Every structure is written in structure tokens, then in C-alpha cells.
Amino acid sequence: MSEKGIKILKSLGMFLCLAAIVAVGIVGIYNPLTYNVEQVIETGLTTSQIKTIQQKLKNWGYYTGNVDGIYGSQTRAAVRWFQQNNGLSVDGIVGSQTAAALGMNLSSQSSNDLYLLAKCIYAEARGEPYVGQVAIGAVILNRVESSSFPNTIYGVIYQPYAFTCVNDGQINLEPDQTAYNAARDALNGWDPTYGAIYYYNPDTATSSWIWSREIVVTIGRHNFAR
Amino acid sequence: MKKGAIIGITLACVLVAGVITFTGVQWGLTANQLGSYKMQLEYVYERNFYELADNINNIESNLSKLSVSTDKSVQEKYLANIVALSNSAQDNLATLPIDHNAINDTTTFINQLSGFALVLQQSIADGEEISLDDMDQIESLHESSQNIKYELNRLSVLLSTDYSIVDNIKDPNVGQSDFDSQFSGLTNNITEYPQLIYDGPFSDSVTNKEIKGLSENEINAEEALNRMKEWFPDYEITASGETNGEFETYNFTMTNGNDTYYAQVTKRDGILLQLNSGYNAGESTKSEEECITIAETFATNLGFRDMKGVWSTASNGFVYVNLTPVVNDVVIYPDMIKVKIAQDTGAIIGWEARSWAYNHTERNNYSATVNEITARQALTVDMDVRTVRLAIIPNDYVGESLAYEFMCVSNGATYYIYVNAETGKQINILKVVETDDGNLLM
Numbered sequence: 001m002s003e004k005g006i007k008i009l010k011s012l013g014m015f016l017c018l019a020a021i022v023a024v025g026i027v028g029i030y031n032p033l034t035y036n037v038e039q040v041i042e043t044g045l046t047t048s049q050i051k052t053i054q055q056k057l058k059n060w061g062y063y064t065g066n067v068d069g070i071y072g073s074q075t076r077a078a079v080r081w082f083q084q085n086n087g088l089s090v091d092g093i094v095g096s097q098t099a100a101a102l103g104m105n106l107s108s109q110s111s112n113d114l115y116l117l118a119k120c121i122y123a124e125a126r127g128e129p130y131v132g133q134v135a136i137g138a139v140i141l142n143r144v145e146s147s148s149f150p151n152t153i154y155g156v157i158y159q160p161y162a163f164t165c166v167n168d169g170q171i172n173l174e175p176d177q178t179a180y181n182a183a184r185d186a187l188n189g190w191d192p193t194y195g196a197i198y199y200y201n202p203d204t205a206t207s208s209w210i211w212s213r214e215i216v217v218t219i220g221r222h223n224f225a226r
Numbered sequence: 227m228k229k230g231a232i233i234g235i236t237l238a239c240v241l242v243a244g245v246i247t248f249t250g251v252q253w254g255l256t257a258n259q260l261g262s263y264k265m266q267l268e269y270v271y272e273r274n275f276y277e278l279a280d281n282i283n284n285i286e287s288n289l290s291k292l293s294v295s296t297d298k299s300v301q302e303k304y305l306a307n308i309v310a311l312s313n314s315a316q317d318n319l320a321t322l323p324i325d326h327n328a329i330n331d332t333t334t335f336i337n338q339l340s341g342f343a344l345v346l347q348q349s350i351a352d353g354e355e356i357s358l359d360d361m362d363q364i365e366s367l368h369e370s371s372q373n374i375k376y377e378l379n380r381l382s383v384l385l386s387t388d389y390s391i392v393d394n395i396k397d398p399n400v401g402q403s404d405f406d407s408q409f410s411g412l413t414n415n416i417t418e419y420p421q422l423i424y425d426g427p428f429s430d431s432v433t434n435k436e437i438k439g440l441s442e443n444e445i446n447a448e449e450a451l452n453r454m455k456e457w458f459p460d461y462e463i464t465a466s467g468e469t470n471g472e473f474e475t476y477n478f479t480m481t482n483g484n485d486t487y488y489a490q491v492t493k494r495d496g497i498l499l500q501l502n503s504g505y506n507a508g509e510s511t512k513s514e515e516e517c518i519t520i521a522e523t524f525a526t527n528l529g530f531r532d533m534k535g536v537w538s539t540a541s542n543g544f545v546y547v548n549l550t551p552v553v554n555d556v557v558i559y560p561d562m563i564k565v566k567i568a569q570d571t572g573a574i575i576g577w578e579a580r581s582w583a584y585n586h587t588e589r590n591n592y593s594a595t596v597n598e599i600t601a602r603q604a605l606t607v608d609m610d611v612r613t614v615r616l617a618i619i620p621n622d623y624v625g626e627s628l629a630y631e632f633m634c635v636s637n638g639a640t641y642y643i644y645v646n647a648e649t650g651k652q653i654n655i656l657k658v659v660e661t662d663d664g665n666l667l668m
Contacts, residue, residue: 089510089569095540130504131488147337147428148330150320151313160323161396178504181542188546189564190502190578192488194471209327217469217477219488226471 049104050075053094056102057082113153115175117141118183120157122175123165125222132220133179135193137186139224142197149197193217196224264392271322271391278318279378281311285339286375289368293361298350305347312340323395328406332374337428339367345426363422377412384408425624437473437494439561439586445496450476453496454489457528461487473583475499487575492583498528501577502566507543510569514538517545517572521565524574525549530582533563537667543569546576556592557617560585560626585626589618594628594647601630601645604652609634609643619644619654629653642667 050069057063063078076092083090086101094102117137125136143149143156150156158166165171175183193199196216202223205211213225285308292304316336319329346360356364385391396403402410422429445453447465454463461480466488469475475490487503512520518535525533533549536557540546547565551558566576594601598614605611609632617631629644640658645651656667 087509089513091513129486129488131502133504134502147341148334149326150333151316151337155317155320159320159326161325177506181504181506184541185502185566185576188566188578189580190500190576191580192469192490192500192502194469194473194475194580196471214470216471218467224471 052104053079053102056104114180114183114187116157117153117186118175118179119171119173120163120165121182121186122179123170123173124163125220126176126179128220128222130178130182131192132222133182134185134190135196135217135219135222135224136199137183138191138193139196139199141186142191142193142195146197192219193224196226198225199223200225268390268392272385274318274321275385275391276382278315278322279375279382281315281318282371282375282378285311285315286368286371289364289371293364293368298355301356302347302350305343305350308343309340309347312336312343316340322409323391323405324409325396325402325406328402328409329412332409332412334428335370335374338422339371341427341429342367342422342424345424345429359423367422374412380411381408427623429623435472435584437584439583440492440494440497443495444493445491447476450491450493450496451478453491453498454478454480457498458489463489473499473580489577497579497583498577499579499583501574503575505568505573505575507568508570510543512545512567512569512572514540514545514569517567517569518547520567520572520574521547521549524565525563530563530579539666540569544575545569551586553589554592555615556628557615557631558589559617560620585620592616592628594630596645596647596650598630600650601647602632604645604650605632605634605643606636609636609641616647617644621653627653 048069050071051067054063054065054067054069054075057075057078058065058067060082062082063075065072065074065078079094079098080090080092082088082102083092083098086098088098088101094104117140120140121133121136125133128136140153140156144151144153150159157163157171161167163171193216198210198213199222200207200210201221203221210225216224216226218224288304288307288311292301292308295301295304316333319333319336322329342363346356350356391405394404394408396406451463451465458480461482463478463480466477466479469477469490473490474493476493478489478491480487480489485503485505487501487505489498489502490500491497492499517540518538522533522535530549530551532551532553534552534557535547536550536552536559537548538545545567547567549563549565551561560581562581564576564578565574567573568575594616602611611632611634613631613633615631617629618626619629619631620626628647630647632641632643632645634641634643642656642658643652644654644656646653659666
């Protein structure tokens with residue numbers, strides 16, 4: 001959702017809250033279903049996730065209201081208080097960082113691809129400048145797109161003899177934060193090589209064939225080629 | 227003294243004997259295990275080989291049936307088979323221990339066959355007929371697949387003897403292995419196949435895209451450096467070579483204190499194409515909203531007009547903002563620029579304008595021929611529509627379409643549904659997915 005969208009929805013949500021309070025006052029009823037949909041789109045949280053958050057905040061003394069799965073002003077205030085005490089950016093919204101501090105995992109998507117890409121970048125290019133690490137990630141993703149290579153990140157990285165780090169087992173080293181950031185940037189579309197599908201270290205490359213490829217750019221110790 | 231020496235020698239002998247026995251036992255076990263591992267590996271390779279041969283046999287027969295079929299639903303069935311079989315063949319091929327060079331062309335053949343079949347299948351689903359040109363391409367694909375089939379059948383006979391794949395694979399430090407050269411035969415038989423013409427996955431028209439957003443006017447290195455200094459007055463900037471990929475760029479390294487940034491400026495028109503840095507963000511002080519404003523202002527300062535933040539996600543102290551031009555209330559997604567901002571300082575630490583450079587052009591078609599009420603009929607009845615706007619969206623492979631963008635909620639999940647503003651048909655659906663690294667559109 002766009003940030004503008006969130007803003008609009010927030011004000012819409014606030015207006016609806018007020019309207020709901022007024023409506024409850026006048027009619028004495030309120031429709032939980034409509035409210036819930038509103039809250040899912042506003043907070044990105046399901047009712048059961050909100051209940052878990054409320055329960056945790058209540059256990060730790062931040063929240064005194066009911067554990068009802070409704071992300072109202074009391075819950076929001078409790079989240080803000082929690083964020084303040086934990087050095088998080090105080091916005092009253094449970095995003096991934098606040099969720100992590102609450103000991104919750106909100107994601108529903110596995111990030112195996114990101115992890116494998118980070119491992120390969122770390123094994124092949126740790127010690128290289130950051131942009132050289134992004135470039136390795138980009139080469140892997142360019143291969144996925146290319147017709148002459150396998151069509152998944154796993155297929156490309158584990159293609160026999162494709163990466164020395166897979167041959168010698170260095171791929172199993174645990175990647176550092178820099179490699180993760182580089183992998184994320186590459187997945188987000190950063191490609192400093194503009195389409196390279198090969199790279200090699202000219203000091204150690206043994207294949208004579210690789211020298212015949214057109215060099216696109218040299219970053220750190222690696223030549224990137226098409 | 228003597229006694230001590232004897233004890234010492236005895237002890238040493240015992241130790242040596244012990245070590246030998248121990249090593250022997252260890253070695254014996256390992257050899258046993260090695261034999262078993264080797265056998266299992268051989269089976270995995272052979273299974274993949276025989277599956278590959280089966281898949282190619284089936285592709286060949288589906289292509290030959292397709293070449294004589296006249297009924298659309300039958301054609302669609304064969305095309306769907308070919309897509310599935312070639313995807314599976316590609317998996318088999320990628321698992322076999324063959325050097326990339328020995329199977330490069332075969333892989334391309336299989337991938338393009340799958341892309342071509344997919345595009346034909348979609349066009350039949352859209353009500354079109356297979357053209358005569360396409361039929362010619364199918365015929366030549368059939369011939370190539372026949373050649374590969376014969377070659378694989380020859381290898382099957384070889385494998386049914388005592389030929390072992392594991393014994394014939396390459397030592398990573400040596401050149402071609404025997405198994406590699408057995409496979410090169412495949413390549414020799416398909417080099418004759420004509421270049422496939424289609425707009426779909428793995429096609430050459432997709433890989434060799436035209437750069438629409440940049441004119442032919444080139445700037446020189448000095449001018450590029452001056453522009454960099456103007457855009458980033460607080461940094462020390464040095465030239466660091468050139469890139470000659472899809473885009474030709476002047477490259478720069480910039481620093482302020484400890485952090486190094488890497489930037490690329492296009493030779494054509496001299497725009498900032500990419501910027502990146504390994505900067506690790508500290509404690510966040512800027513909100514996501516503030517970062518969006520920073521990105522918009524920065525784009526304006528660089529001369530990009532009408533750029534608005536249309537999507538953002540925060541992760542690890544960074545905000546990723548997608549900027550697109552918004553003209554006459556129409557969001558132009560193909561001209562997207564991605565900006566990465568550090569939430570601690572509000573500094574721009576990443577910029578990626580490749581899509582903009584590829585696609586940016588003055589567009590004329592901003593008016594829908596299908597009205598919003600008609601377009602809504604393409605949504606399921608239980609969709610709760612939150613916002614509607616017009617957008618130009620890139621098609622899957624080539625070209626773009628004017629579409630209504632409906633942001634809707636159904637069963638607690640948020641979707642962006644795109645309905646063609648000329649035909650009223652659904653053309654794309656994106657789903658908002660939460661991950662540890664912020665929200666993703668998938």
C-alpha cells in the first residue's frame with residue numbers, strides 16, 4: 001500500500017472511529033465486521049495477531065484494556081509506550097521491528113531465496129566493496145532471467161560447476177549483514193553491471209574461455225562480463 | 227638412561243601401531259561410505275538423465291501432433307504439455323554434472339521453446355489463431371527436438387553399458403570431461419534452429435530492449451563529474467572507470483567520512499542511473515513519510531518531473547521508496563525509480579533508475595474507453611474496493627497498457643487488481659505480502 005494510501009486510510013480510519021463512537025452513542029450498536037476489515041487494511045494485522053499483541057502488552061503492564069482483537073486507541077497508545085521504552089521509532093504501528101521486539105514473527109512469506117542469495121554473495125565476495133557484492137547478486141538474478149541458464153535462484157546457484165563456493169563448500173558459511181543488505185538490494189532490482197551474466201577474478205581465473213567474454217565493468221577484484 | 231630409552235621406544239611403537247590401526251579403521255569405513263555415496267549419486271544423475279530423455283521424447287511427439295492439429299482446444303492442450311515438459315526438462319538438465327558451456331545452447335533451446343509455447347497458449351486463450359509463421363517455427367522446433375532426441379537416445383544406450391556418469395565428470399580444475407563432450411553432441415545438432423520470434427519469456431526481443439528514455443546526446447566524463455558534484459555537494463567524488471553493459475555509464479566513487487558510495491551516470495543524457503552504498507543505518511529518527519518526501523525532493527532536484535512516492539516499505543533502518551511520474555492523475559508505473567533512504571540521517575543511499583531510462587517517454591493515451599463502473603464488473607462480487615485510480619502498467623514482457631488500479635480487500639488480504647481500460651478485462655493481480663523485510667507486492 002502506498003504511504004499516501006496509508007495516510008488517507010488512517011484519517012479515514014480515525015474518522016470511522018469517531019463516526020463509530022457517535023453511532024454507538026446514538027444507535028447503541030456497531031458492526032464489528034466492517035470495523036475489522038478497516039483495521040486489517042489499516043494495521044496489516046489479523047484479529048488473532050492483535051489479540052496476541054494485546055496479551056503480551058498486558059502481561060508486561062503496557063496495556064490495561066480488554067484482549068479483544070480490536071486495534072483501538074488504547075492498544076495504539078500501549079504500542080507507542082512499548083516502542084518508546086524499547087528504542088523503536090514511535091508510530092503506534094506494529095511493523096517488523098516492533099513485532100521482533102514483541103517476540104512475534106508477522107511474516108507469512110519465506111525468505112529462502114534471500115538467504116541463499118546472501119550466502120552465495122558472502123562466500124563469493126566477502127571482502128569485496130559493497131557494490132561488488134550487489135553485483136554478484138545481480139549476476140545470479142540475470143542468470144535466472146537469461147535463456148541459457150536455469151530459471152530459479154536455487155537452480156542457478158547449485159548448477160554444477162557454476163560457482164566455486166558451491167564446489168568447495170564455502171556456500172555453507174553464515175552470511176553477514178552486509179551480504180544480506182546486498183542480496184536485498186539485488187532482489188530490489190539494483191544491478192551495477194547492467195546485465196552481466198559472468199564474473200571472474202582475473203588473477204585466479206583458469207578458464208581461457210572466460211577471457212573471450214566482453215568485459216562490462218570491473219568492480220574490486222572481479223571482472224563482470226556478458 | 228637405557229631403560230628410559232627402551233620404554234620410550236616401546237611407547238612410540240605402541241602409539242604408531244595404534245595410530246595406524248585407528249586410521250585404517252577410519253579409512254575403511256570412509257571407503258565403504260564413499261562407495262555407497264557414489265552409487266547413490268550415480269542413481270540421482272541417471273534418474274535425471276532418463277527423465278530428461280523422456281521429457282524430450284514427449285516434447286518431440288507433442289510438437290509433431292501440434293504441427294498437424296487444427297482445433298484450438300487440442301492445440302492449447304499440446305502447448306500446455308510442451309510448457310510443462312520443457313520446464314521439467316530444464317530442471318533435469320540443470321541437475322546433471324555438465325559444464326555450462328557444453329549445454330548452453332541446449333538450455334537456451336529448451337527455455338525458448340517453453341517461452342514460445344507459453345505465449346502461443348496465451349494468444350489462443352485470447353481467441354487468436356496460430357499464424358502460418360508460427361506453424362513454420364513449430365515445424366523447425368520439431369526438427370531440432372528430433373535431433374536432440376536421437377542424440378539422447380544414443381547416450382541412453384551408452385549408459386545402459388557399464389558407463390558411469392560419476393566416473394566421467396570433471397575435476398573442477400581441469401577442462402572438459404568425457405560426460406561434457408558426450409553432451410556437446412546435442413548442441414551441434416540444434417545450432418541450426420532458426421531464431422525464434424515471439425514476445426515472451428527468454429525471447430531475444432525481451433533481452434535486447436530498446437532504451438526509450440535517453441536521447442543519443444552523450445556527455446563527456448568531465449561533465450558527468452560536474453553533475454555529480456552538483457547533485458552531491460557534501461561528498462568527495464572521484465571517477466572510477468566506466469560500465470559498458472546494457473547501459474554505458476561513467477562510474478564514480480563518493481565518500482563522506484567512513485562510508486563509500488558507488489554511483490553511475492549515463493553517457494547518454496547524463497542522468498543518475500544508479501547509486502548504492504553498504505551504509506549500515508543506526509537508530510531511526512525519520513519516519514517513513516518523511517523519507518518519501520526526501521526521495522521526491524531529491525528526484526525533483528535531479529530534474530525528474532512529477533515524481534511521486536507510490537509505494538514504500540521499511541526494513542532494517544532503511545526505507546525503500548518507489549517513485550513514479552503521476553501525470554493527469556495517471557500513475558505511470560513503467561517509469562519507476564527506486565530510492566533507498568537511511569532512516570537515521572535521511573540521506574539518499576540508493577537510487578535505481580533503469581526502468582525510467584528504458585521506458586520514459588511522452589505518452590498521449592491517458593483517457594479510458596471503458597468507464598469505471600464497467601471495469602468493476604471484472605472484480606469478484608465480494609471484493610471490497612478501497613481506492614481506484616488510472617495507471618499505465620508494463621505488460622509482462624513487451625509494451626504497456628492503460629488500466630484501472632483497484633486496491634481491494636478480500637478475506638483480510640489486500641490486492642491490487644488491474645483491469646484494462648480499453649477492453650475491461652483483468653490483466654494483472656498483485657497481492658500484498660508481509661515479510662520480515664517489510665511489505666512486498668507479489
